Amino acid sequence: EELEEILKLRKGETVPSSSFAKFFWQTEHFVMQRPSYYTTVRMYSTRNRNMEVPYNGPGKTTHHRADGTNYLQLKGDEYLNIWPVYDWQKISGATILQKPELHGPEDIQKDGLTDFVGAVTDGLIGAVAFDFKSPHDMVEAEKSWFFFDEEYACLGAGISANEREMHVATTINQVLMKSDVIGEVRGNVEVIETGNRELADVKWIFQDKIGYIFPEQTTINLSNQQEQGRWSDITDQKNVAKELVYEDVFKLWFDHGKRPKEASYQYIVVPDIDVQELKQKSINNADIEILSNTSEIQAVKHHRHQICQAVFYRAGEIEMAEGLKLRLDSQGMAMLQLDGDRIARMTIADPSRKLSRMLITVTGNYSSQSKDLLIY
DSSP states (O other): OHHHHHHHHHHTSSOOOOOEEEEETTTTEEEEEETTEEEEEEOOOTTSBSSOOOTTSTTTTOTTTTSSEEEEESSSOTTTTOGGGOOTTSOTTOEEEOOSSOOOGGGOOOBOOOSOEEEEEOSSSEEEEEEEEOTTTOOEEEEEEEEOSSOEEEEEEEEEOOOSSSEEEEEEEEEEOOSOOEEEETTEEEEOOSEEEEEEEEEEEEETTEEEEEEEEEEEEEEEEEEEEOGGGSOOOSSOOOSOEEEEEEEEEEEEEESOSSEEEEEEEEESOOHHHHHHHHHTGGGEEEEEESSSEEEEEETTTTEEEEEESSSEEEEEETTEEEEESSSEEEEEEEETTEEEEEEEEOTTOOOSOOOEEESSOOOTTSSSOEEO
């Protein structure tokens, strides 16, 4: 049935219908599918390596392509042939030291350096956590993604680097530019002219049916201009075109500066939306509340869906709702479906995959013999 639907999709005879969230635990790869969009998070840990070796030529610029990469597609052509003009140190979702040039192609594949990499999911929604340490540049960060039906939140904390002369950047997205870029800047909604600049007091940005909301007005960098490059620059294969290629590219990123210490970021992505809907959603931050964004706990609450998701990098406690607290005595991840001030369902994960037990403490009285609380 799935293959039949794919054939019909290719022929334009039907529209997508699948909705699921799946974590491929052997490769640290998370996939979120909805009929109107598809998004992924790619990571690595001590259990695997970051990238393939570019044995046959292509891929010699892919050093950071698994550093928490978050691609997002509505139609499937958002990145089509962007690669010769792509800035490989501003990969969508990744936090990267901005070097004068990448390391050599022989220095791409590295072992992961951290254990706490994984996800919690019930098969329909989920959250992703990446205790990130770059094996190339030793940049460190706690990065997390919290996925719901119509939007998802991205948090970063503890961003640190020892390099004194180079900036560190977290890229929100780098994609082909297919529409005007519109934003709310200093309280004014405006079409942003082409160019490359830093913008202060930004509430949201819109491009090609995707909205980016900042829960607190922030300073971001935006480039919406023509870029150039050569296919021959990104591969060692023979008979590859050496002519310059030109594409209009949209890039949006945070500049954490030189040698950041405990820097952070937070933003919400809303796929398949128009400007008017985005303006309305931005008023209440798409119903998403950031409960915590530290190097110890990252957590969010979706008020309309009554769902809380939390990443505990260390043992700790967080208040999910008034009078409702959740405590873990170890590292771990939790997803709670609430019913008022009660927990209806709880999903738990151990991204380190080392624990033999997890002690979870919640406020309130629940009977283990009843269906008051379901734990997966």
